[in-house]
Amino acid sequence: MATIQFTDVTRIFQRDGKDFLTLDQINLTVQDQEFVAIVGPSGCGKTTCMRMAAGLEFPSSGTVKVNNVVVTEPGPDRAVVFQQFALFPWKSVHENIDFGLRSKGLPKEEREKLIAHYIELMNLKGYESAYPHQLSGGMQQRVAIARAYALDPQVLLMDEPFGALDAQTRVVMQEELVRLARKNPRTVLFITHAVEEAVYLADRVVVMTSRPGKIKEILDVRSVREAEKWDRHSKIEDVMDLESFVHLRTRIWKSLREEHAGTDH
Amino acid sequence: MTAPLNRKQFWRLTVTGTVAFLGFWYLARLLHFSPPQFLPMPHEVLIKMIDLLHNPFAGATLPEHMLASMKRFGMGFGLAALIGVPLGLAMGWFRWLDDVVTPLFDSVRFIAPVAWVPFAALWFGTGIGGPTLIIFAGAFPPCLINAYRGARDVDIRYLEAASMLGVGSFKTISEVLFPASIPSIIAGLRIGAGLGWLSLVGAELIVASSGMGNLIVRAQSALATDTVMAGMIAIGMVGVVIDVLIRKLERILLKHRNA
Numbered sequence: 001m002a003t004i005q006f007t008d009v010t011r012i013f014q015r016d017g018k019d020f021l022t023l024d025q026i027n028l029t030v031q032d033q034e035f036v037a038i039v040g041p042s043g044c045g046k047t048t049c050m051r052m053a054a055g056l057e058f059p060s061s062g063t064v065k066v067n068n069v070v071v072t073e074p075g076p077d078r079a080v081v082f083q084q085f086a087l088f089p090w091k092s093v094h095e096n097i098d099f100g101l102r103s104k105g106l107p108k109e110e111r112e113k114l115i116a117h118y119i120e121l122m123n124l125k126g127y128e129s130a131y132p133h134q135l136s137g138g139m140q141q142r143v144a145i146a147r148a149y150a151l152d153p154q155v156l157l158m159d160e161p162f163g164a165l166d167a168q169t170r171v172v173m174q175e176e177l178v179r180l181a182r183k184n185p186r187t188v189l190f191i192t193h194a195v196e197e198a199v200y201l202a203d204r205v206v207v208m209t210s211r212p213g214k215i216k217e218i219l220d221v222r223s224v225r226e227a228e229k230w231d232r233h234s235k236i237e238d239v240m241d242l243e244s245f246v247h248l249r250t251r252i253w254k255s256l257r258e259e260h261a262g263t264d265h
Numbered sequence: 266m267t268a269p270l271n272r273k274q275f276w277r278l279t280v281t282g283t284v285a286f287l288g289f290w291y292l293a294r295l296l297h298f299s300p301p302q303f304l305p306m307p308h309e310v311l312i313k314m315i316d317l318l319h320n321p322f323a324g325a326t327l328p329e330h331m332l333a334s335m336k337r338f339g340m341g342f343g344l345a346a347l348i349g350v351p352l353g354l355a356m357g358w359f360r361w362l363d364d365v366v367t368p369l370f371d372s373v374r375f376i377a378p379v380a381w382v383p384f385a386a387l388w389f390g391t392g393i394g395g396p397t398l399i400i401f402a403g404a405f406p407p408c409l410i411n412a413y414r415g416a417r418d419v420d421i422r423y424l425e426a427a428s429m430l431g432v433g434s435f436k437t438i439s440e441v442l443f444p445a446s447i448p449s450i451i452a453g454l455r456i457g458a459g460l461g462w463l464s465l466v467g468a469e470l471i472v473a474s475s476g477m478g479n480l481i482v483r484a485q486s487a488l489a490t491d492t493v494m495a496g497m498i499a500i501g502m503v504g505v506v507i508d509v510l511i512r513k514l515e516r517i518l519l520k521h522r523n524a
Contacts, residue, residue: 056425076431086426089522090444099440100430131521151430 002067002154002187004030004053009062011048021212023048026062028206028215033185037198039252040208041259046191048213050157053189054080066155076100079148083160085140087132087147093119094128097147104151118146121180138169142176149180156188162197171236174200182231195252199245200236207252210259217255224248305491313491314498322492323483325475327499334465334476335503337393341400342461349408349457350450354442356409357416358434370409378403378464382471391472396465403464404457411453415446451515458507466500477503 011023023045030036038046051057052064055074064071066078074080079100087096094115101111119125122142132140141161148156162170174197181188181201192198198205203222206215225231228244239245270278287307293299294306305313317327325333356363381402385395419442427441443450469478477500484492 054429056429074425074428076429078429080425080429082422082426084422086422088423088426088441088444091440092521099427099432103431103433103436133522147430 002032003065004028004155004187004189005063005065005068006049006052007063007065009049009052009059009064011045011052011057012060023059024212024214026213026215028218030187030189033187035181035185035188035190035201035203036206037190037192037202037204038206038208039192039195039198039256040213041210041256042193043211044208044259045211045213046193046208047159050080050159050189050191053155054078054157056080076104076151077153078155078157079151079153081141081144081148081156081158081161083163085132085137085144085164087140087143089132092129092131093124093135093143096132096143097150100147100151114150114152118150121149122146122176136169137165138173141165141173145177145180149184154187156186158188158190160192161190162194163192170197175234175236177201195249195256196240199248199252200239205248205252207255208259216259219248219252221248302488303490305494310491310494310498314495317492317495322489323475323480325480327480327495330475330477330480330496331499331503333473334469334478337396337469337473337476338400338462338465338507340393341397341465342404342458344397345401345404345408345457345461346454349405349453350412351438353409353412353414353453354416354438354446357413357419357446358438358442363413370406374406376402378460379467379471382468385468386472391474395472396468396476399468400461400465404461407453407456407460408450409453411449411456412446415449415453416442418449419445447515447518451511451518454514455508455511458511459504462500462504462507 006026006028009023009026010021013020013022026049028036028049038049040046048057052059053066053071055071055078058064058071071078088099091099097115097118098111101114106114115128119128122145124139124142124146127135127139132143135143141164145161162173165173178201190198190201199221203220203225205219205221207217207219208214209216224244228242230239230242230245233239233242240249290307294301294304298304314327319326321329323330352366356366378399381399382395385398385402389395389398416438423441423445424437427437432441465476466478466481469476470482471478473479477496481493481496481500484490484496
């Protein structure tokens with residue numbers, strides 16, 4: 001059982017001696033093995049939510065709990081996939097994946113088995129000894145995802161993991177992540193500003209308001225996906241053509257549009 | 266700075282500068298600026314250098330003097346790098362260590378290496394110990410400061426990734442801070458090696474009974490200007506070789522990184 005629980009989470013930033021409210025009364029529970037995506041206008045604090053679950057930042061008031069324990073520091077039970085990959089440039093693909101496994105104190109044979117498994121799963125075969133700068137952006141992000149999954153974390157936190165990729169690579173990565181997520185369900189908190197990505201990947205989509213970030217609405221995608229059998233299609237473009245998908249996407253899109261209009265004047 | 270010159274222009278200017286310098290040197294002698302025993306001609310210095318390769322002066326040949334200096338340098342600089350770099354990295358990671366070491370370090374590092382000479386001679390003698398301490402005093406601060414700066418400037422993303430992976434302090438220092446700081450550490454080693462080498466010759470002028478500094482100060486007493494100058498050129502040459510070797514080390518350490 002792995003849950004993420006935000007209770008009355010508020011976050012205040014201080015700049016030039018003034019207080020800025022960036023997150024206002026966030027209440028959200030991500031259930032065990034549930035995939036929740038948070039979408040929102042830039043600067044709404046969605047990344048801060050993920051970083052608080054990771055233990056990289058802390059709320060000004062309220063609590064963030066993972067497995068009913070208040071988060072106090074980062075740890076391998078909550079693996080993070082960063083937007084800018086954050087692979088170690090001086091370590092090869094193999095060494096990057098191995099670094100966390102060594103820290104867990106796993107014996108060598110077991111580590112090698114895990115590494116081989118995720119290298120295979122993420123289509124990285126033949127690149128074990130390559131260094132990050134020798135790989136394309138998409139491959140680097142696959143290494144970062146392999147590194148996170150190999151830790152066997154209870155919770156996966158992803159911060160716009162495909163934001164830095166080109167459109168084609170992005171689609172391939174989204175399909176791979178769906179494959180991985182359905183085969184290997186984990187509790188996932190996924191941050192993105194791409195509405196289609198959120199609807200395609202998530203069980204529930206959380207829409208946030210512009211700053212100060214509040215939860216505007218939460219949409220249940222899973223029930224629609226299961227009722228309309230989206231998973232019979234393996235290609236993202238086929239799913240994106242379905243009426244039920246378009247309907248949800250447009251609905252979220254309009255909701256976000258209102259937020260942008262609110263900040264424009 | 267103006268645009269870089271092409272290779273041909275570069276060599277033309279380099280050769281012109283060198284030839285002009287040697288020309289002025291010969292001219293000074295031809296115009297009797299200085300008595301011959303105080304200003305030997307360039308080729309005489311070169312001949313002296315070759316002669317010193319097998320004919321001893323002040324009890325040893327030039328290579329033997331060099332070796333004596335290099336040994337002391339190796340000890341002092343090696344010790345400075347071996348202590349300074351890990352300590353600097355650890356200070357960049359553990360706040361408490363920073364608070365313990367920095368005030369002490371800041372008050373000691375402005376003592377010029379040569380000012381350590383009397384103390385070093387009293388405590389460690391004039392053989393290998395005293396000069397080694399003086400080189401250490403010269404080389405240690407840049408080694409430590411640059412490792413510390415490097416560690417403090419490491420991209421926060423790498424530290425966040427390491428903490429997320431559950432990596433402990435020791436491995437974070439050795440496998441994240443150290444590799445991320447290599448360019449800064451190498452810059453520190455180069456400055457440290459330069460200062461160490463300078464301090465060494467200064468120390469040998471005063472306390473040692475062998476080595477390059479001792480060679481030139483004994484040659485001065487004997488009014489052997491050609492030997493003094495041959496020794497000076499050899500000191501400069503060794504300094505350049507040390508710097509080239511450290512830069513080579515940097516290329517080896519960074520061979521897997523893109524620029």
